[in-house]
Amino acid sequence: MSILKNKHLIGLEHTPADDIQLLIDTGFTFREVLDRPIKKVPSLIGKNIVNLFFENSTRTRISFELAEKRLSAEVTNFSSSSSSVNKGEGLKDTIQNIHAMKMDCVVMRHPSSGACFQLSKYVDSVIINAGDGMHEHPTQALLDMMSLQERFGKLRGLKIAILGDISHSRVALSNIFGLKKMGAKVLLCGPPHLIPRDIEKLGVEINSDIDEVIEWADALNVLRIQRERMGVGIIPSIREYRNYFGITQERLSRHKKEIIIMHPGPMNRGVEIDSSIADGKQAIILDQVLNGVAVRMSILYLLLGPEEEVNA
Amino acid sequence: MISTLKGSILLENGTIYDPCNNKIIKGAILLQNGIIKEVGKFTPPKNVKRINCQGKIVAPGLIDIHAHFREPGREDKETLATGALAAFSGGFTRVCVMPNTNPPLDSPESIRFILEKAADLPIHIFPIGAITQRQEGLELTEIGEMVQAGAVAISDDGLPVQNGQVMRYAVEYAQKFKIPVINHAEDTYLSNGGVMNESALSTQFGLPGNPDISESVMVHRDLEIAEFTNGRIHIPHVSTARSVHLIRQYKKKGLNITAEVTPHHLGLSENTLSQFDTNAKVAPPLRTDKDRKALIDGLMDGTIDCIATDHAPHTIEEKEMDFIHAPCGMIGLESAFGLAHTVLVEAGAKTEQVIQWMTDGAARVMGWELNPFGIGCPAEISIIDPKEKWQFTESHIQSRSRNSPMVGMAFKGRVVSTISGKYFFGKQLD
Numbered sequence: 237m238s239i240l241k242n243k244h245l246i247g248l249e250h251t252p253a254d255d256i257q258l259l260i261d262t263g264f265t266f267r268e269v270l271d272r273p274i275k276k277v278p279s280l281i282g283k284n285i286v287n288l289f290f291e292n293s294t295r296t297r298i299s300f301e302l303a304e305k306r307l308s309a310e311v312t313n314f315s316s317s318s319s320s321v322n323k324g325e326g327l328k329d330t331i332q333n334i335h336a337m338k339m340d341c342v343v344m345r346h347p348s349s350g351a352c353f354q355l356s357k358y359v360d361s362v363i364i365n366a367g368d369g370m371h372e373h374p375t376q377a378l379l380d381m382m383s384l385q386e387r388f389g390k391l392r393g394l395k396i397a398i399l400g401d402i403s404h405s406r407v408a409l410s411n412i413f414g415l416k417k418m419g420a421k422v423l424l425c426g427p428p429h430l431i432p433r434d435i436e437k438l439g440v441e442i443n444s445d446i447d448e449v450i451e452w453a454d455a456l457n458v459l460r461i462q463r464e465r466m467g468v469g470i471i472p473s474i475r476e477y478r479n480y481f482g483i484t485q486e487r488l489s490r491h492k493k494e495i496i497i498m499h500p501g502p503m504n505r506g507v508e509i510d511s512s513i514a515d516g517k518q519a520i521i522l523d524q525v526l527n528g529v530a531v532r533m534s535i536l537y538l539l540l541g542p543e544e545e546v547n548a
Numbered sequence: 549m550i551s552t553l554k555g556s557i558l559l560e561n562g563t564i565y566d567p568c569n570n571k572i573i574k575g576a577i578l579l580q581n582g583i584i585k586e587v588g589k590f591t592p593p594k595n596v597k598r599i600n601c602q603g604k605i606v607a608p609g610l611i612d613i614h615a616h617f618r619e620p621g622r623e624d625k626e627t628l629a630t631g632a633l634a635a636f637s638g639g640f641t642r643v644c645v646m647p648n649t650n651p652p653l654d655s656p657e658s659i660r661f662i663l664e665k666a667a668d669l670p671i672h673i674f675p676i677g678a679i680t681q682r683q684e685g686l687e688l689t690e691i692g693e694m695v696q697a698g699a700v701a702i703s704d705d706g707l708p709v710q711n712g713q714v715m716r717y718a719v720e721y722a723q724k725f726k727i728p729v730i731n732h733a734e735d736t737y738l739s740n741g742g743v744m745n746e747s748a749l750s751t752q753f754g755l756p757g758n759p760d761i762s763e764s765v766m767v768h769r770d771l772e773i774a775e776f777t778n779g780r781i782h783i784p785h786v787s788t789a790r791s792v793h794l795i796r797q798y799k800k801k802g803l804n805i806t807a808e809v810t811p812h813h814l815g816l817s818e819n820t821l822s823q824f825d826t827n828a829k830v831a832p833p834l835r836t837d838k839d840r841k842a843l844i845d846g847l848m849d850g851t852i853d854c855i856a857t858d859h860a861p862h863t864i865e866e867k868e869m870d871f872i873h874a875p876c877g878m879i880g881l882e883s884a885f886g887l888a889h890t891v892l893v894e895a896g897a898k899t900e901q902v903i904q905w906m907t908d909g910a911a912r913v914m915g916w917e918l919n920p921f922g923i924g925c926p927a928e929i930s931i932i933d934p935k936e937k938w939q940f941t942e943s944h945i946q947s948r949s950r951n952s953p954m955v956g957m958a959f960k961g962r963v964v965s966t967i968s969g970k971y972f973f974g975k976q977l978d
Contacts, residue, residue, distance in 0.1 A: 433748075
């Protein structure tokens with residue numbers, strides 16, 4: 237049994253604040269491991285973990301794999317194109333196969349919201365959600381919060397703006413759940429038709445004026461704009477999006493203000509964010525990547541590892 | 549279990565209720581080989597088999613004007629025979645079946661196929677024909693030929709008629725045959741792939757939302773067409789407060805329009821989906837408690853005419869898919885009375901009203917004049933215990949499918965026995 241309240245990490249909506257803090261703090265312990273010449277600890281020797289990716293992913297998959305290997309777990313990878321999932325046949329067979337293979341832990345990404353929750357009802361293994369549809373991406377939000385804590389020393393009272401297509405973003409939703417629990421203020425900014433109806437009920441503010449938002453925020457989490465939403469009548473054009481919502485050099489220069497820039501990646505440079513910003517000193521985007529490995533080690537360790545303190 | 553009634557049967561000591569005239573008949577009912585021989589006060593013959601209906605209401609058999617029995621094409625989900633048994637066990641003696649089979653019921657031949665298959669079943673089955681060929685929403689079917697063959701209404705249920713001109717033609721043409729046109733009211737551009745009601749909850753679950761206006765916009769279009777053509781439309785499975793409001797406004801104008809609501813839209817809200825339970829995925833989706841209350845008010849003030857189940861069986865494999873891909877629909881015949889009665893009585897309705905909405909109200913939509921307990925007619929009777937508290941479990945399901953989010957729910961009020969001609973469903977008679 238893990239020392240966390242929940243056996244699985246399905247989403248931050250149902251993860252208590254204490255557990256979020258423990259996951260982040262343990263993440264910093266593992267950050268130190270990552271700075272050592274030999275970046276490996278024996279914590280999960282003999283544990284079998286399968287990475288099930290039913291949707292394309294490079295970063296999250298590699299980050300998990302690295303985290304697993306650095307904890308000395310046995311790792312199996314399975315990737316499937318979205319096309320087989322599109323027929324809707326995947327989940328049931330997946331469930332039965334995992335049962336048969338006696339896996340200790342399943343890290344799953346799936347295009348359908350709720351898929352990890354459904355899996356957890358049928359399988360004994362520990363389930364870690366690596367992104368399910370438009371629902372949650374809890375490990376991304378944890379690494380975002382860890383990066384904010386690293387920068388600001390705290391989360392409580394921080395003013396965080398999430399910018400972009402909120403309607404289709406599991407990153408946004410997990411960040412909202414997590415940040416609200418940790419006492420941060422959250423504001424959403426984006427084209428009004430890509431902000432979900434009634435999302436204020438989750439305790440967030442909305443403002444579609446990016447310049448006002450920049451004045452308000454301590455940090456901006458800039459979401460990736462999916463290219464498939466461009467030019468199909470939802471986002472009229474890159475030019476217009478940049479004009480109203482782009483984090484451009486010119487726009488940030490106008491605001492004489494220290495503001496932290498985050499991005500979950502992969503970036504569309506020149507669309508939602510300018511290269512000079514992404515590579516500039518305000519951006520903590522590469523810290524996020526490193527913290528991603530550390531916080532995933534923390535998650536795996538706390539869900540699967542022994543019940544004593546990390547001896548790093 | 550199902551059994552047959554032979555010889556003389558006396559239904560005694562019950563409250564005989566005629567919902568068409570809203571009156572209680574004092575006395576008993578005598579059946580002879582499934583035919584009603586006497587009603588009221590009479591001297592029963594000797595050697596009669598007695599069914600004690602003490603504390604029960606003896607009502608006409610329930611009528612469901614909206615069910616999917618999947619035959620032909622998906623007999624793995626349901627057949628006319630298994631669907632009929634599910635209905636019979638739930639108190640129903642008449643069911644109208646929707647034409648979205650494979651192939652669809654879009655010709656007089658397919659209507660006759662249903663009627664031939666259903667001829668020996670314990671209940672009466674009435675096929676509804678498609679509005680358009682292959683349910684494609686483009687070319688009208690042979691509506692006259694289908695009606696002559698036995699179709700009682702037309703609908704492309706499951707698929708809305710998106711083209712307003714096709715809908716206008718259908719409503720105008722169908723007037724000649726005096727049948728209702730039933731359009732599944734949904735603007736599919738507005739529903740936009742939504743799999744649950746659009747609300748704060750759909751955002752919280754990360755599921756694509758289907759807004760209530762996807763229904764009300766189409767309801768409004770159809771009401772305008774009905775007014776413009778003076779046609780006869782029936783609006784199935786109303787799910788939103790907005791639609792109730794519109795129907796109420798148009799009914800005040802005296803139009804010949806009717807509407808139905810399902811037990812699950814009366815009794816369940818979007819909160820049922822918190823566990824990503826695919827059995828609660830249905831079209832139109834479960835809405836908010838505000839909508840639920842508006843639907844109940846709509847029944848109470850006559851805006852909504854009747855209750856219909858939208859019984860929609862699906863296989864376990866299909867319902868075990870992920871939430872996006874699992875099909876819409878739930879079975880409902882076995883739980884219909886229990887759920888509707890529980891919810892509506894709690895909201896202040898009388899048991900007699902619930903019976904009216906599930907018998908006379910439904911019959912009027914189809915233009916049928918019921919003759920409850922008519923002497924010389926084959927029996928169509930439901931025996932109802934309005935006070936029985938029971939839990940709905942899988943053991944109550946007679947359908948070939950199991951997709952019910954009602955499993956585990958506690959109900960008050962139950963159909964304890966159903967009689968249709970010589971067939972009897974319920975506890976074995978002594």
